[in-house]
Amino acid sequence: MSALARYLPLLLLAxxxxxxxxxGLIDASSVxxxxxxxxxxxxxxxxxDLVSNGLSSLQNLCAGLALGVLVGASLGVLMxxxxxxxxxxxxxxxxxxxxxxxxxxxxxILWLGLGSASKIASIFIGCLLPVVLSAYNGARGVDRVLVWxxxxxxxxxxxxxxxxxxxxxxxxxxxxxxxALALSFILLVSSEFVIGQRGLGYLISFLGEGGAYDSMFAxxxxxxAVGFLADRIYLAIMRSALAWRD
Amino acid sequence: MAGTGITFESVSHTxxxxxxxxxxALDQVSLAVREREFLALLGPSGCGKSTLLYLLGxxxxxxxxxxxxxxxxxxxxxxxxxxxxQNFALFPWKTVKQNILYGLEKxxxxxxxxxxxxxxxxxxVHLTGFEDSYPSQLSGGMKQRVAIARTLAxxxxxxxxxxxxxxxDAQTRGLMxxxxxxxxxxxxxxxxxxxxxxxxxVYLADRVAVMSARPGRIKEIVEIGRNGRPAPExxxxxxxxxxxxxxxxxxxxxxLLAQVQRSEGG
Numbered sequence: 374m375s376a377l378a379r380y381l382p383l384l385l386l387a388x389x390x391x392x393x394x395x396x397g398l399i400d401a402s403s404v405x406x407x408x409x410x411x412x413x414x415x416x417x418x419x420x421x422d423l424v425s426n427g428l429s430s431l432q433n434l435c436a437g438l439a440l441g442v443l444v445g446a447s448l449g450v451l452m453x454x455x456x457x458x459x460x461x462x463x464x465x466x467x468x469x470x471x472x473x474x475x476x477x478x479x480x481x482i483l484w485l486g487l488g489s490a491s492k493i494a495s496i497f498i499g500c501l502l503p504v505v506l507s508a509y510n511g512a513r514g515v516d517r518v519l520v521w522x523x524x525x526x527x528x529x530x531x532x533x534x535x536x537x538x539x540x541x542x543x544x545x546x547x548x549x550x551x552x553a554l555a556l557s558f559i560l561l562v563s564s565e566f567v568i569g570q571r572g573l574g575y576l577i578s579f580l581g582e583g584g585a586y587d588s589m590f591a592x593x594x595x596x597x598a599v600g601f602l603a604d605r606i607y608l609a610i611m612r613s614a615l616a617w618r619d
Numbered sequence: 620m621a622g623t624g625i626t627f628e629s630v631s632h633t634x635x636x637x638x639x640x641x642x643x644a645l646d647q648v649s650l651a652v653r654e655r656e657f658l659a660l661l662g663p664s665g666c667g668k669s670t671l672l673y674l675l676g677x678x679x680x681x682x683x684x685x686x687x688x689x690x691x692x693x694x695x696x697x698x699x700x701x702x703x704x705q706n707f708a709l710f711p712w713k714t715v716k717q718n719i720l721y722g723l724e725k726x727x728x729x730x731x732x733x734x735x736x737x738x739x740x741x742x743x744v745h746l747t748g749f750e751d752s753y754p755s756q757l758s759g760g761m762k763q764r765v766a767i768a769r770t771l772a773x774x775x776x777x778x779x780x781x782x783x784x785x786x787x788d789a790q791t792r793g794l795m796x797x798x799x800x801x802x803x804x805x806x807x808x809x810x811x812x813x814x815x816x817x818x819x820x821v822y823l824a825d826r827v828a829v830m831s832a833r834p835g836r837i838k839e840i841v842e843i844g845r846n847g848r849p850a851p852e853x854x855x856x857x858x859x860x861x862x863x864x865x866x867x868x869x870x871x872x873x874x875l876l877a878q879v880q881r882s883e884g885g
Contacts, residue, residue: 518708521678524696526722526773536721540712617712617753 405587414591422576423595429571430561431599433489437496438550438557445501445553446546449508453542454534459509466505474499474556475563482568492564492572499560500553507549511542544618547611554607558600573599622689623699623776623809625652625675630684631834632670644670646834647684657803657810659824661817661866663874665881667835668813672779675811676702688777698726701775705782707762709754715741715765716750722773740768743802760791767799771806780812784819796822800850817866821859822850829869832876841866 387407394401405413417423452459477498481491515538523537524530565574577592632645644667652658660668673679675686677696686693688700709718716737723733741750744764754762763783770778784792800823803810814820820827824843831838841862845853853859 516708517678518704518706519710521673521676521696521702522704522708522710522769523721523725524678525676525698525700525702525770527698527725532725537710540710543712617714617755619755 402586405590409587410590410594413585413587414594417576417588417591423592426571426573426576427595427599429489430565430573433492433572434496434557434561436489437493437560438500438553440493440497441500441553441557442504442546442550444497445504445549446508446542449505449510449546450512450534450539450542452505453509453512453515454538466502470502470506475560478560478564478567481564487568487570491568492561495564496557496560499556503552503556504546504549507545507552508542511545511549512538514545515541544615547614551604551607551611554603555600558596558603562596622654624654624689625777625809625811626650626685626687627671627675628685628687630671630674630681630686632667632674632679632682634670643834645674646836648835648837650828650837650840652809652811655807655809657812657823657825659820659827660811660813660830661820661827661870662815662830662835663832663870663877664815665877666830666832666873668830669781671830671835672702672781672811672813676700676779698722698773699775700777700779701770701773702779702781703763703766703770703783705785707754707759707766707786709762709765709769711754714751714753715746715757718754718765719769719772722769726773736772740772743771744768744798758791759787760795763787763795764798767802771802774806776809778808778810780810782813782815785814785816792819796850799823815870817863817870821863821866822854827862827866829866830873832873833880838873839869 390404390407392406393399394404394406414423448462452462474495478491478495481494481498485491485494519537519541520533523533528536561572562574562577565572566578569575569578573592573596577589577596580586580589580592627648627650630645630648631643633641634644635641648671660671662668670679674681675688675693677693677700681693710721713721719737719740720733723736728736738750741747744767746761746764746768749757749761754765757765763786767783784795787795796819812820812823821843825845826843827841829838829841830836843853843862844858
């Protein structure tokens, strides 16, 4: 598919966004035309608000996601390897999985206060279970003959865990991490709505409450673009890490 | 080395599936494999021949009976017993060379020696030029040659082969037979080779042990009597045809029995 064909729907949407409010088909104060949003975006960028809040968001996102993936992947692999741990943890995972993790943001604030720690903790909790389950399934699916081959070559059980089970589970862990990345954006923005102070979510809600709708839309578009870019970059990393598959 | 003879003494094994009744897979198997002998374990699918190999490899616990190698009881996997599986069991995230190096690293060989040995075995199985390929880029025959090189590189006294050529097409299988016999001539080992292919067993082995339908027992042992003759020559002989026919009859009966067992859901 040519680049034009791929981006055609987006271009059409952008054109509609510009034309419809200008023609008065929608109230321009609640949906400002795209050009007004772009101008507001430029203003936010020049003032430094976008960069400082964006950096704060990215920092918290990376910290929460990294923690979630690290702890989640380790826990999932260990659960698959040690039966007693599985017996103990699995019922907890099953019970907590369907719970919307954003409901825990007020609890985090109660425990950790109004600041970055609560945001990071919320993102961590949101990312944790999808990564645990993907690592668990990946590690459970390890081919027993691979484990046997390593043992026959003289590997210890601990070496087998690192050298066979973890790499076998890697494709699933990386797929689970991609889901966690999407979830981390949701938790980032919602925690910033509630906690305020800093971040793109805070910027969006602050501008919205102040009635600066063109700037608010600029904030929303920025979050969408950052989320999209993060996913693209992640996909590229994942593909190169799994280059051996094809 | 204190010899590489293998003995199975009254080895039984029961599979206990998570759901369903336990199944007696092996019943009182006793068997002795001589040093540097090529023994084929021949039997219908489901007769427990692979289980017997996994017990010898130390991958499954020996619950009843005793298996010993050179007098020492088998209690777990070890680099004295190398294994080649039907589906190659290569580490897909490692290249050809890295796969072969893995075992050498476990043997704590010095780096220079490891590199030299890996290359030597890559050359031995004619994979020169494919050192940096991943298994997913290789054909089935090439993958199995990597698996064989990986196992031979750590120089196990005993080679266990679990239907190693079963996933290959007939042409490739024929070539692999030649190659395996060639390698065994240069680096003699005790080999236990599991197969359900009668011609393959007679072509490769010094002795063929026929296993019964489940529960697996040793039904009979046939001496092939190679007397140092090369395999292609033996194939043309009258004895070869007779032995194939005899073993074919013997296995066929067991295969029919196994089929009845399966249709009865036992």
